Amino acid sequence: MSGNSFGTVFKVTTFGESHGAALGVVIDGVPAGLKIDRDFLDAEMARRRPGQSKLATARQESDAVEILSGVLDDVTTGTALAMLIRNSDQHSKDYSALENVFRPGHADYGYFCKYGIRDVRGGGRSSGRETCARVAAGAIAKMFLRELGIDIVAYAAEIGGVKAESFDIDVIEKNPARSPDLQAGELMAAKVAEAAAAGDSVGGVVGCVVTGVPAGWGNPVFDKLDARLAYAMLGLGAVKGIEFGIGFKAAKLSGSENNDPMSEGFEFVTNNAGGILGGISTGEEIYFDLAVKPTPSIAQEQETVNKAGENTQIKITGRHDPCIVPRIIPVVEAMTAIVLADFALLQRCAKVQE
Amino acid sequence: MSGNSFGTVFKVTTFGESHGAALGVVIDGVPAGLKIDRDFLDAEMARRRPGQSKLATARQESDAVEILSGVLDDVTTGTALAMLIRNSDQHSKDYSALENVFRPGHADYGYFCKYGIRDVRGGGRSSGRETCARVAAGAIAKMFLRELGIDIVAYAAEIGGVKAESFDIDVIEKNPARSPDLQAGELMAAKVAEAAAAGDSVGGVVGCVVTGVPAGWGNPVFDKLDARLAYAMLGLGAVKGIEFGIGFKAAKLSGSENNDPMSEGFEFVTNNAGGILGGISTGEEIYFDLAVKPTPSIAQEQETVNKAGENTQIKITGRHDPCIVPRIIPVVEAMTAIVLADFALLQRCAKVQE
Amino acid sequence: MSGNSFGTVFKVTTFGESHGAALGVVIDGVPAGLKIDRDFLDAEMARRRPGQSKLATARQESDAVEILSGVLDDVTTGTALAMLIRNSDQHSKDYSALENVFRPGHADYGYFCKYGIRDVRGGGRSSGRETCARVAAGAIAKMFLRELGIDIVAYAAEIGGVKAESFDIDVIEKNPARSPDLQAGELMAAKVAEAAAAGDSVGGVVGCVVTGVPAGWGNPVFDKLDARLAYAMLGLGAVKGIEFGIGFKAAKLSGSENNDPMSEGFEFVTNNAGGILGGISTGEEIYFDLAVKPTPSIAQEQETVNKAGENTQIKITGRHDPCIVPRIIPVVEAMTAIVLADFALLQRCAKVQE
Amino acid sequence: MSGNSFGTVFKVTTFGESHGAALGVVIDGVPAGLKIDRDFLDAEMARRRPGQSKLATARQESDAVEILSGVLDDVTTGTALAMLIRNSDQHSKDYSALENVFRPGHADYGYFCKYGIRDVRGGGRSSGRETCARVAAGAIAKMFLRELGIDIVAYAAEIGGVKAESFDIDVIEKNPARSPDLQAGELMAAKVAEAAAAGDSVGGVVGCVVTGVPAGWGNPVFDKLDARLAYAMLGLGAVKGIEFGIGFKAAKLSGSENNDPMSEGFEFVTNNAGGILGGISTGEEIYFDLAVKPTPSIAQEQETVNKAGENTQIKITGRHDPCIVPRIIPVVEAMTAIVLADFALLQRCAKVQE
Numbered sequence A, B, C, D: 001m002s003g004n005s006f007g008t009v010f011k012v013t014t015f016g017e018s019h020g021a022a023l024g025v026v027i028d029g030v031p032a033g034l035k036i037d038r039d040f041l042d043a044e045m046a047r048r049r050p051g052q053s054k055l056a057t058a059r060q061e062s063d064a065v066e067i068l069s070g071v072l073d074d075v076t077t078g079t080a081l082a083m084l085i086r087n088s089d090q091h092s093k094d095y096s097a098l099e100n101v102f103r104p105g106h107a108d109y110g111y112f113c114k115y116g117i118r119d120v121r122g123g124g125r126s127s128g129r130e131t132c133a134r135v136a137a138g139a140i141a142k143m144f145l146r147e148l149g150i151d152i153v154a155y156a157a158e159i160g161g162v163k164a165e166s167f168d169i170d171v172i173e174k175n176p177a178r179s180p181d182l183q184a185g186e187l188m189a190a191k192v193a194e195a196a197a198a199g200d201s202v203g204g205v206v207g208c209v210v211t212g213v214p215a216g217w218g219n220p221v222f223d224k225l226d227a228r229l230a231y232a233m234l235g236l237g238a239v240k241g242i243e244f245g246i247g248f249k250a251a252k253l254s255g256s257e258n259n260d261p262m263s264e265g266f267e268f269v270t271n272n273a274g275g276i277l278g279g280i281s282t283g284e285e286i287y288f289d290l291a292v293k294p295t296p297s298i299a300q301e302q303e304t305v306n307k308a309g310e311n312t313q314i315k316i317t318g319r320h321d322p323c324i325v326p327r328i329i330p331v332v333e334a335m336t337a338i339v340l341a342d343f344a345l346l347q348r349c350a351k352v353q354e
Helices: A036-046 A108-115 A128-147 A169-176 A182-197 A225-234 A245-252 A326-349 B038-048 B108-115 B127-149 B169-174 B182-197 B226-234 B247-250 B325-349 C038-046 C109-114 C130-145 C169-173 C182-197 C225-232 C247-252 C325-349 D040-046 D108-115 D128-147 D169-174 D182-197 D223-235 D248-251 D323-348
Strands: A011-015 A022-028 A063-067 A079-085 A151-159 A204-211 A239-245 A285-290 A299-303 A313-317 B011-015 B023-027 B065-067 B080-084 B152-157 B203-210 B240-242 B286-292 B299-305 B311-315 C011-016 C022-027 C065-067 C082-087 C151-159 C204-211 C239-244 C286-292 C302-307 C312-314 D011-016 D021-027 D066-067 D081-084 D153-157 D204-211 D239-244 D288-291 D301-306 D310-313
Touching: A011 A128, A011 A169, A011 D021, A022 A128, A022 D011, A022 D021, A022 D081, A036 A063, A036 A128, A036 A151, A036 A326, A063 C038, A063 C325, A079 A128, A079 D011, A079 D021, A108 B023, A128 A326, A128 B299, A151 A169, A151 A182, A151 A326, A151 D040, A151 D066, A169 A239, A204 A326, A204 B247, A204 C239, A225 A239, A225 A326, A225 B226, A225 B240, A239 A245, A239 B226, A239 B247, A239 C325, A245 B240, A245 B286, A245 D239, A285 A326, A285 B247, A299 C082, A299 C247, A313 C169, A326 B065, A326 C325, B011 B127, B023 C011, B038 B325, B038 C109, B080 B127, B080 C011, B080 C022, B108 D204, B127 B152, B127 B226, B127 B325, B152 B169, B152 C239, B169 B182, B169 D081, B203 B325, B226 B240, B226 B286, B226 B325, B240 B247, B286 B325, B325 D323, C011 C038, C011 D239, C038 C065, C038 C130, C038 C325, C082 C130, C130 C151, C130 C325, C151 C325, C169 C182, C204 D248, C225 C286, C225 C325, C225 D223, C239 C247, C239 D223, C239 D248, C247 D239, C247 D288, C286 C325, C286 D248, D011 D128, D021 D128, D040 D066, D040 D128, D081 D128, D128 D153, D128 D323, D153 D169, D153 D182, D153 D288, D153 D323, D169 D182, D223 D288, D288 D323
Parallel strands: none
Antiparallel strands: A011 A022, A022 A079, A063 A079, A151 A204, A204 A285, A239 A285, A239 B240, A299 A313, B011 B023, B023 B080, B065 B080, B152 B203, B203 B286, B240 B286, B299 B311, C011 C022, C022 C082, C065 C082, C151 C204, C204 C286, C239 C286, C239 D239, C302 C312, D011 D021, D021 D081, D066 D081, D153 D204, D204 D288, D239 D288, D301 D310
């Protein structure tokens, strides 16, 4: 119970460090009889993989997923489904320069205080590399949700101050920024390139939209649907905030403006709430936004301290995304899928008569 | 597992409906030997209680807490600590008008779809009344954290568009808005009164600051300190968003602007991160903001549907806070305390040699 | 997480000490729509209550259950169902004689080492009185299982060396020993009376039979049906052993003798396994036996130590069952029901297509 | 949550099928700073491996453990520790003969009813092969417990009706039966050989003794130390019963005979309780016995049914242990270690002041 598991009935446990032997995930609770779409799994992994465009790090990771258990003749058996992703370049670099110093904006100092250990190899367990295991698990969750007619799409709502002004779902995967607004996407890409040239990085906002969730999902009180999604999203290292529906804008409205009236046939006239009321889905589109901080690993020299607490400087070399937004998008979808797969199953237990 | 429990080692389970017999909470995992400060417990309950000022509902709740177990001679024994809060006015009202209709902005429709049951008595389990059990549990958690030198303060950062411009911790509990800026507090109160007069409500932003948490708390990966806090906060019905540190502002900065440099003696020069990096506390002040929506229960007529899905109107009568911000503040502190008490204990398990 | 919760989807949390204000239980996960049979609940409580016969302690406990939440118009709502049982005679006795000494055969010394606290009031949390909360929860579980056609019967298989030689389910509740063999029941009662007269106590064996569980319940690996039942049963203070099916007798057989052949229509010719194979129910009757130790509270003088570790003697006065077997029987049924209710719900999550 | 995880703070998740690609385990909650003793890990795996003697199956499994994560320079980092064991002979056999038929004494029929899937490859997830992952995790737990002075020894107390009459801890690993009585060990071996020759199998009793556990471990109520150990042990497929201390013998004693008196210095004069009272360790030796059924896979022809429920016969070919007792012994130790490592950590959370 040091934080490596997530979920209740559909429960995901990941393991692995950035530059260790391998990363992986065990899903305990995949229902039996799910057809595994191997191409889809590979495609999801490819979406997260670095080196897809100039916006992302050039590090080459093959990210080939080996399914170790829980699947027989391409169908899940109901037992623990484990997947393994080997690290190909684990010994390729000398990290000794980092051994005695803490990188600003990273978990280095906190981990050291927590465990008394300094795993310098690319950030160890706190590296974004860990998310490849989440994407693999998310792909399985998506296959299950697909059977239920649920679709999840995340996208770049803003990068480096440039906002998407239009929303065309079809262009998201067709521009390196993953913007739903092609034109804005080009400006976003320019901002990223500019930052990279300056040895710097930029942040942004990721949006996520879910369609097909019926009314009634989520749990009362502590395990509300939005609470669980927030738990999932803030569990991503770069995410510093989340808002559901119109979010912080609701704080400025009156009740008569913010409330979503209902109309004939259980339709909602507006959806300021983002598809969740009192923690339970309303049947409307679920949508939320995430604040993504600029990548902390930058080439510029930064002030920091060493293990003795003495002032020193650090210049982080190596391959790092000048903006994490495009690559975090499939991870956001994956975590959303993992949350929803769990609630889909929990929902079966809500009534005496199903 | 329908969402009524929260936490791992310090684990809270609440029960009770707004207009049922009683509400209560069981804490499983309070360490033995904690001195119970009965006055403090009562004071915390009083802070949440309605009818404290004109900003809040006039409903009279005594909110007397009876400790049922887990305490002997005012000291915790290590066994389950249960607390009970009777509802005094449970049969005081006729709810039959609501039986056939769903209130906009509430969980009514979602609960009905989930459970096939319509508990109309003041919102039932989804009522804000449920949070009195959280405040009782939070008071116990605060007693424990006090021994560790940890202090938690929440406040009204914004109400009805009026922002606190200064921060004086001493004035927070001295004005009905719980604003850290007395002057802004008066304007906030005026905005609330104005909305109430119009049969409407207003939202706002709650801030929370925690001092005294050492570096190293929180878990890697899924159970990050900020993730767990977000889980706790979005579990409050009116909260629609959360941001840690500078939050959504970080999305607009470059890495060189956003990163917090460290300096001699493991100090951080800035604290944009809000005291948490990679999900682990840095030893700096932890701070976050919450978007609180305007109270959905308003006196104005609203469009909605009945159980048959036909259009109808609703006018919500009765006593409702025209702004929930002041009263949610002790609840935010309580949930923060519950999260930190859990991580305080979990931290003891992090190393082979404590 | 100090052991006061049990179960996963149907999750029970109990609280309360023997001589504190009250005992109680919260069930998180009762499905909505269950009709509450109040008479049945009361009858179950009566079955566990002391003072039913000369075999049991004369202590008078009314054991009236107040349902605090989770039920509306006698039907469960799906939210946390809490029940409260007040202790009527909590201040009736002077326990100061026990304050400085550890009772043999009790948890006194262990609790003191664990928590550094000595709760002398009738054993505090480790008292058998705690089980009344389990019986209340078990009654709810039984109501749910009844809808599924599942029936649970426990009985005295042996007391003070006297074994039941026949099995008539109809006589169990008609003799004070709860023996399924009336004649043996009389001998058992005589053994208990004899022990009581000598200031001593006797142990015995409780059997339990469950009919109606379909094949396929239970989880692989760590959470097998028998494993969970064993977890539940060894959680009863007086239980020192459990065996499923023919149990320890199987250790003496060959595979050809022990294996249960199957025959036409998925019937099992024999049922040595006790209805569980590889941790999964087979559709046959589930049965198991429990070793119940003699009540440790006896009137004879016993050697023990005080808090300083010095030799001393103790004579336990007050009302204590000279044999716990008859009164543990409804508790065994209750815990069995709690386990099965959980697996009944979990089973709904086993397949993609239910 | 389909049963593949065990534990709370020290939490083990296993995966893998008998004839799939690999088996493995993730431990979430290994404290940081534990020195990994690679030789000890290999030795533990070797103790469980088949083909060690004529008592066991001749199947060759290399059982080489690859540590994938959580360890840096042979010391645990506090992050998830994953271990992988490849199956070498996964495609070596034709299982088509089993596809349509259920093996007596196995989980085949139950799994099929549960998941609607028939994984015939050597029993799939329900195979004893799964326990190699438990032994790997147990080896890590043992390394941790060694630091605390705790030692765990399991042994063959009885095989095929032959009981060990003496107890010499030093001979256990020196005879193929793992009997603590060399002479009895030879008779046990003869019984096994005899059964094997007849195409049959035998069962037995495994004993386990733990020294060094201080008083105070375990949780009250549902998560008692003996309850958790019973949960762990009945989670082993072949185990049909467990008794702590004198177990079922206690059922025949009076309280004055069964109670263990205490004497000067908190010593116990006797230890009928097996080192656990009221679910909490007493500081005395913990000991328990397990009923192990005869291996269900036997070469003799057996009556069974096919998937259509029609009568048929089955003769199980291949390599199977004619007695599982000797090989289950390291698994019993491993599960005991996993339970104790968890309680060792939980104990740190019991008091306000550690």
